Amino acid sequence: MVTIKQVSEKAGVSSATVSRVINNTGTVKEKTRELVMTAMAELGYRHNVVAASLASNKTHTIGYVVPELHGSFFGAMMGGTEQALRQAKKHMLIATGHSDAQIEKEQIDALLSRRCDALILHVEAVSDEYLVSLVHQGVELVVVNRFIGEIGDNCISLDNVKGGYLASRHLLDIGHTKIAYIAGSLFKADGKNRLTGHQQALADMGVEYTDKLTYEGNFQAKSGTEGIRALVARGAKFTAVACANDEMASGAMIALRELGRRVPEDVSVIGFDNVDFASYLSPGLTTIDYPVQKIGSMAAHWVLERVYGHTRHEYQHILSPRLILRGTTSSPE
Amino acid sequence: MVTIKQVSEKAGVSSATVSRVINNTGTVKEKTRELVMTAMAELGYRHNVVAASLASNKTHTIGYVVPELHGSFFGAMMGGTEQALRQAKKHMLIATGHSDAQIEKEQIDALLSRRCDALILHVEAVSDEYLVSLVHQGVELVVVNRFIGEIGDNCISLDNVKGGYLASRHLLDIGHTKIAYIAGSLFKADGKNRLTGHQQALADMGVEYTDKLTYEGNFQAKSGTEGIRALVARGAKFTAVACANDEMASGAMIALRELGRRVPEDVSVIGFDNVDFASYLSPGLTTIDYPVQKIGSMAAHWVLERVYGHTRHEYQHILSPRLILRGTTSSPE
DNA sequence: ATAAAAAATGAAGGCGCTTACAATTAGGGT
């Protein structure tokens, strides 16, 4: 292992100088810089970031906790973050929380032990208080897709209520009144908020909300299929169904097709998230765009600006969803 | 920042002993262990993994390079890896190579500078020689989804030729002879190999291969759509189309539908990868299963066994694809 | 009880780099 020391000897300078040229800090004469550079090249020197981190107390590493790695949602989000961080030469240490408070805490702990300069957290099981206490402890963190008033500055989220509203409002606007709703897990904030938006839209348009038309799924495609079956089994009548995410919408479409109901002629379907495959379905899925990649990059910008002091990195705390019209919704007969 | 030293003083032992209880190495009496534990708890001690890494020359971190983060493919793969690594308390430092040799090298370099204990690489632009030289330099790495004979032990890949063969063979078996092929980027090994498999299947069944029926896409959905249009525009006649991945298959289905050709009645479609949304399409996409998550976990096992000396972690070097029958293929009229 | 073996602990020297601070050199003005 070639060290800075060996380089310094070969170049005939002190190790401090070598460190300066590596980090481009302090001042060093052009001539000695070259001396050092060639010495490094000849020796095949490789900077030891671990040692540097210990000495400087900066790891240039951001810890990232997401519930899962599979699926296209988190990849898109992390992609947004990565793109922004790569230019700043920061790296991401990734961990999964599996929507389990215990695991989430362990992972956060592990990332902190690894001395990440900041954390980006998409955690769903851990309590608000826990996150608030971390912030009060001085941990630099951004919470994504979750809003906690007390640490609002550390949150970057989508207005899920508005998204839910937009979806159902669209169905109402084109004439539907009997609208079924397949909710996401209601113990998760976004699942709950999207449902709230749905209810507000109904209220705004003077349509009464009833539990009979809603089914609580778990954000997985299969639960969309089950949702439709359950609704039909309980005799619910509807001409449209709003789903809390695209996976469930796709599951719902499968069930509807099985039942011989055409989409959108017999029943309209609207999803939520606008994941990449939404446009591959046929008809293309009308949905609510969740600017997930943007959320990822906002989180990166937050970190760059707040933790590393880079300027010119703007970010917003609350992003807005918008309606994406494709082929699964139409006016009722 | 509470250090091991402070803990040792509070517990009335030496720092060496504290280190022993933290790492569970050496021997330490139960009583003193408890002493140390309570001291750590009272002081709110947090182990500094960076310092530990420097001293022990082990980071317990695996560097991971993938082309992109978005899409469902790499998330699934990394998910497989993560699951296996989490139990071993290893972490993943993730970087993207963007299929660009320059970037791929930089990222590998950065991960090495961070002293990752091992690398898992899904790189597509860098040369075989480069990877071989890394291995010869003593870098512990697994190459996934790519086979390089000279370092076959370090590779974990899918038999893409066989997959391509299986797909086209299926179409041939159910009676198709006019089979169009929408290839992936041919400068990528898997794109090329899948096409080779297609050609072998044709040859085996005595059907002549012709360039006229193949179109080179780029693995993106849009190029599937364009592929169909191009094929039709050039007057190609076919009753089935095999695609080098599911995204393109989905794009192809969209184009076929536009042209008024029913799937599978008028033309059969088969994809490759079996990504998660393949079953959401309608009809469900017949495809070749790419055990991507398994590849991810194999890579983890390789690392666990070879780098960390954990036993009982079996792994294979070449995984086999298999046919997944769903609704997009049927015999021609 | 006592010697020998085993278990438990402590002392101290790094791991490779950063970073005040001190020391040296170079540049400018008169």
Place this chain on the structure above:
DNA sequence: ACCCTAATTGTAAGCGCCTTCATTTTTTAT
């Protein structure tokens, strides 16, 4: 040529932990 300031470099003390080796304590065997 000489003094002052600014630009360069070197010195050395850590950063917090691991780990070998020596030392002390405990256990086992006789």
